[in-house]
Amino acid sequence: MIELRLDGKLVLAAEGERLLDVARRVGLRIPTLCDHPAVEPEGACRLCVVEVRDRAEGPGRVVPSCLERVQPGLDVRTGSEDVKLVRRTVMRLLLQRAPDSAALRSLAEEIGGKSSGAVWVSEENAGGAGCVLCGVCTRLCAAGGHHAISIQGRGAESRVSGPGGEPPDACTGCGVCARACPTGHIQLTEIAGVRRIWGRRFEMIRCGGCGEATLPRELAELESRRLGVTLVELTHCPTCKRRSSAEKFGELPARRTREGLSESGPMKGVAR
């Protein structure tokens, strides 16, 4: 166990724990954007910064809490003037890219960052849901083994896209990227059993039980080969899966309406 000081209070933390996790554990709110539990932290957005001192008197360092690990005797301040200045500034800059993003706006309210209007208005982020380059989507896509999209270009001209801006061949239509995107920048639509994302179209396989579209055929085939599970099993929707196992164990099957299904379906809240 490691003892450190968090906003004046002594707290205990496990070796190697991130400051962000410690702070959240003791109930402090720290805004984050590029941190995602499924991938390694990158420290890109800089919203989660805190000020740390190795000794109480020493000079402070402003560091991202999603990366910084606990150290004995560390003195952490989550709301110092410098921390506020950085968060406010970062928030304002992010809002210039995605002024209408609900997630960003609620963070902004918390932090007190003002919107100075959209600066990055272009065709692709029309609608006020621009990309803030948090890199969550590209990291998730790579972690899933697809490597379909990446950040291309550099500096403010960076763009998330398929290679050369073309629809990516490697995309399987899993939609993980769209689901995780904090600003809703990634367009995913699903109409009449066809999913469209990144300029590609995917035929959806319907659940053998209820007929709900579950997985893109391309992804399902890939996964079925990889996991050695039949397509039919794989494309059963979670509800039907639960029902069939419940039936097996003799419990009462839950009654489902179509609405209820899509509420809890895999694509919750993404089809825009």
Add this chain to the structure above:
Amino acid sequence: MTAMGAPVASIDAMSSDTAKRVDRILQKRGTQSEQLIHVLQDVNDELGWLPLESLKLVADGLGVPLSRVASVSTFYKAFSTRPRGKRIVRVCMGTACYVRGAREVTEEATRELGIQNGETTADGEMTLETVNCLGACALGPVMVSGGVVVGHLEAGAVGKALEELKRGNQEGARALGGESVEQLPELKSPEDLQSWRNQTRGRASGPVRQALVCAGTGCRAAGAAKVSEALARWIEASGSEARVGREVKETGCHGFCEKGPLVVVRPEETLYVGVKESDASEIVERTLARGEPISRLLCADASSRKRVLRWPELPFYAEQRRVVLRNAGRIDPASLTDYVASGGYDALSRVLRTMSPEGVIEEIARSGLRGRGGAGYPTGLKWKRCAEAVGGNRVIVCNGDEGDPGAYMDRSLIEADPHSVLEGMIIGAYAIGATTGHIYIRHEYPLALEQMGRAVSEARRAGLLGRAILGSRMDFDVSMTRGGGAFVCGEETALLASIEGKPGRPRPRPPYPTERGLFDLPTVINNVETLASVTRILEMGAAAYAAIGTERSKGTKIFSLVGKARNTGLVEVPMGTSIRDLVEKVGGGVPRGRKLKAVQIGGPSGGCLPESELDRPVDYEALGDAGAIMGSGGIIVMDDRTCMVDVARYFTEFLEKESCGKCTPCRDGLRELRENLETVTLGRATAGGLDEIEEMARAIGLGSLCGLGRTAVNPVLSSLRHFRAEYLSHVEDGKCPAGVCRELARFRVNERCNGCGLCREACPVNAISGETRSPHSIAQESCVRCGACLDVCHRGGIDILSGRELEEAAMEVAS
């Protein structure tokens, strides 16, 4: 694929041609994924650009996801994702060139070619690009195409220069010496090395007189290759008897590039400057044969105007202390024999024979050497950390990315004395226990790449790299990486990513590279000059080295003194020398009777110091206290025609474009900061706006991920600290005192005009009229505010006013 038809077939033929060419490159480079950047560079060279199709071939060949290939190919500036013209013309917009008028040169080039930056002419002949420093800063403004450098450009001469480049004047592009043909022994022990040295020394004392021709980038641009050929021809022609005891040798940069081509005749040490091909016969017949100086070729001292015979007596050299540059301009960089004859690899041999790795680290620690790449971290401590890190293999990396625009000490050092850097690296490898090394050199430095490449292969042939070096138990070898054109790759973690074949985006530290570096192995990254200093320290001893310098900054430092100084070039001085001495004694002060206004030290992460701060010594701490940094040692001298707001805007824009784009404050904050500075230069800011700028700058500095963003705001913060009045003058009076910000500056001829007509000739838009010997006047409606008139007038006959002052003056005249 598709149905066969005539047009499809021809496309297929084209693709299969591309496929063949890419395939050949893959065969040469191998198919390891870390070859990605090398392969892309070769494909880019081969095809002129990187079509998506070629990216797919590379991805398949290396087994790397296409998305990663696309991400790499769009990150580095050296890659083009659009077809380009036959010739690429690059205009330097680096700092040294910028303060000498590169903006006007670029504008003129776009006018001449009728295309914008990055575009290609309709006939597919020429593509125009701007670059951030070609390392020929003393010649600024410069333009380069196909290895030909044109220096000292003025806007008026751009058309002619472009013509010349189009005709393909290939003189400067001649490879130095070509493939090495030197006979090298295989050195199996320290004794082998010693006996080889004795042999070569015997041979070296042969010639009675030697003409050393500088063949560095600067002098080559001025025609050094022709001079050296002509000298060789004339020696050849002077008959078999006279030939004995005369020799021409090509050396690396002497530092005095501005005056090139340089020729030094030994043993008299006579220095000739601005030598032309046609001077060769006279040099051979008079100086080489009889030791007679040719007065017209001697260099005049910048202040006393007296011609100086021997180079050590020129103030430019006399005030220097050349420790690291000891060999520069003295030896042939392409010859290992020459290096060994001058005592090279003696330090390594002694280290291997008599010292333990810990002993070497201790010696370096005792010398007080601190990293010359910018941060000034103690080298001994860095080595110790790496040596103590857990892990088997270790790696040493030489950082030759040198992205600071206006600084070129690393380029020059590699071009002039590559083995001294390599020797330092081998010693470092021994100290930390590394078996592999990497040398990273930016692609804008073709000559440095060539010289280092040759040095490495010669060292390998002689057994100074490879297995059991000099018969010891040490195995070590190095490979080279050519940078891809990204300033941020000089940052150590970005550099490592780049060597690993990824986009050069920095990662957070800790873990520091000394714990987890290249491919996760403990890694030491050192700057070129740091490694060359290591060699010297082991030659002269830590105590002697530590005796030079100040309390906390030991030894010497090489500066690249550029901008508005009479003598520009590379200079090496002891730490602790005052900036004023550097600028005034070594640099000879500001030319054309203008006033020294400020000095910018440390490149884009550095700061601007006003004239009143110039008595500070060069020392890591003393510079830091004043808001500047030592950085890599770029010193840009600015006179009263430099606007500090414009300089701050220039650096911010530079870094905005070089930001890797990973973290928010740097990527988007620098853009906003640049825009805010622009409102000042346009006269649209308020006094409150300055506070906003200051706060914004502080936020970026505090919040950014890597050193680029964290220090990017130094030029802004330091100029606000030292030159607030100049900012206020823009904001409150709508006036740019330096006459640089075009929206604000108005020029008017005053009563000191004697009608000489110089300004009339200089004005590019003919806005000035007047009879010779009677007062001239400027037609405000056609004046474009380029300031050309101001720069040529010797009498101070032109005033810089604000719009309002001009109106008032006009009313006075009217009433």
